[in-house]
Amino acid sequence: MCHIVAGMDFAMSAKAADYHKRLTDFMTEHVFPAESSYEAYREERGPKDHTVPPVIEELKVKAKAAGLWNLFLPSESGLTNLEYAPLAEISGWSLELAPEAINCQAPDTGNMETLHLFATEAQRKQWLEPLLAGDIRSAFAMTEPAVASSDARNIETTMLRDGADYVINGRKWWISGAADPRCKILIVMGRTNPDAASHAQQSMILVPIDTPGVDIQRSLPVFGWQDQHGHCEIVFDNVRVPAENLLHEEGSGFAIAQARLGPGRIHHCMRALGAAERALALMVDRVQKRVAFGKPLAEQGVVRESIAKSRNEIDQARLLCEKAAWTIDQQGNKAAHVLVSQIKSVAPQVACTVIDRAIQVHGAAGISDDFPLARLYGWHRAMRLFDGPDEVHMRTIARAELGREKSPLASAASRQSSTAVTSA
Missing domain, CATH: 1.10.540.10 (Acyl-CoA dehydrogenase/oxidase, N-terminal domain)
Structure with a gap:
């Protein structure tokens, strides 16, 4: 189709x-x-x-x-x-x-x-x-260690109304940005009504990071590397914030998360293409300068194939990213959600693959800090998990494909195949 x-x-x-x-x-x-x-x-x-x-x-x-x-x-x-x-x-x-x-x-x-x-x-x-x-920074507190947070309906942190306030209790982790001293505000997702329909149990609320009961316990490293802004584990222990800090209305947390993550996911994918381009540029430079077995690496057939594959994969991913961006502009986030899942499952993998090839041609230098490749790889390998792991996005794509109305071409081809099988 x-x-x-x-x-x-x-x-x-x-x-x-x-x-x-x-x-x-x-x-x-x-x-x-x-x-x-x-x-x-x-x-x-x-x-x-x-x-x-x-x-x-x-x-x-x-x-x-x-x-x-x-x-x-x-x-x-x-x-x-x-x-x-x-x-x-x-x-x-x-x-x-x-x-x-x-x-x-x-x-x-x-x-x-x-x-x-x-x-x-x-x-x-x-x-x-x-x-x-640019005067302050912020963090988004959704993911939890105890549940599969790729399904936001699993979130267990409670945000219960108590008079003019909400009281928050729970544990979050991988809260990017929260370790930065400039981080002043958290957007926290939690359960406000456990008896509501599954998509209406969650809400989001604004929590100043210096609110009593907000306990930043640690910043988690990614492949041993501590990002400057940190990825934190945070405990919310009877954190009390005014009801006017609620975003939108009670029960809208799931819808807000979907609205937030659509553009955010595609922005990550756009940047991933830039990282892949840098890795390819470093690869091309390295193989033209490095000599092995009597000739530049650039003359080795396997190296040329790695370069060609990398160019093909980056350009293919870019076209898919542009299609998703164009669809968001023309038809909105909802119409583009399958395309966003497509590029979110493609771009990080392309970046990882290209960066890995660049590491390989750099040899031992590629895994050192003399080049940015190791840190680029770590970040983009993590990207295959955050904002929804690959498997969740692939599930979305498959579900859409299975539920799609057949085109005239697909219908005719299916009938033809059925007839051939029956005749046989």
């Missing part, structure tokens, strides 16, 4: 092309040269120090001055998802610096989307405005 829609056009607009050039210049002139300073600061402070390296704040000032700020949010930048896609991809070339430098870093982007869509005016003023300004 053909899934190409008439009028689908992925050509870069003049506005996007202008941003693309300016962001490319910003990366080459400012971001890449700043990577060594960022790494030196983190190495000097040690893995348990989650303060932001000063170079990030310096980059943010330069990005604001260049008009490269909040590009992810159409209401702020005027960019569509399709126009933003190649820009997010560029930021993926330097995953630890570039997204935050332009205020397009997870989980803040998803939280800003959520506040933009569902917060009251008072909530927007208190939390969205400083997030848009």
Whole structure:
């Protein structure tokens, strides 16, 4: 069945092309040269120090001055998802610096989307405005260690109304961003009504991180690496917050999660393509310079095949990502949900595969910190789990395919096959 829609056009607009050039210049002139300073600061402070390296704040000032700020949010930048896609991809070339430098870093982007869509005016003023300004950071507390949180209906944390307040009890983990001293607000998902229908039991509420009872117990490493912003395990012990901190209304937590995760998932995929492109660029550079068995690696047939496969896979994934972004722009998140599952199950795998090939041609150097490949691999291997593991997205894709009405071509082919089997 053909899934190409008439009028689908992925050509870069003049506005996007202008941003693309300016962001490319910003990366080459400012971001890449700043990577060594960022790494030196983190190495000097040690893995348990989650303060932001000063170079990030310096980059943010330069990005604001260049008009490269909040590009992810159409209401702020005027960019569509399709126009933003190649820009997010560029930021993926330097995953630890570039997204935050332009205020397009997870989980803040998803939280800003959520506040933009569902917060009251008072909530927007208190939390969205400083997030848009890059003055604070935030975290999203959904995942729990005791349940399979890929199904948000499993969430066990309770948020029970008590007079003018909600009282929160539960344990969350992999709460990205919560270790950063600049993190001031948590969006917490919990069960407000266990007797409601399964999709109406959950709600979301805003919890200032310094609220009594919020206990950040540890930051979890990814393959032994501590991210600057941290991935935290948090216990909520009788945490009391005013009822006006509720987002939208009781029972809307599942719907908010779906609205939040749609754009967030595709933004991750866009950046993953940038990481894959960087890995491929490093691979190409390495094999042209490295000699083994009397000739450059670039002349080895198996190496050339790795390069060719990588180019094919990146470009294929990019087209799928663009199709998903275009569909969100034209028809909304709901219409694009299967496409988002497709690219979410494809892009991280492509990134892992390409990065792994790059590691292989770098030899022992590839698994060291002399190159960014090991950390890139760790992040994108983790990406196959967060925002829904591959298996959940594949289940969504298969269910849609099995439930799809047959096209005239599929119906005719099925009848033909049935007739042939009967005749035999």
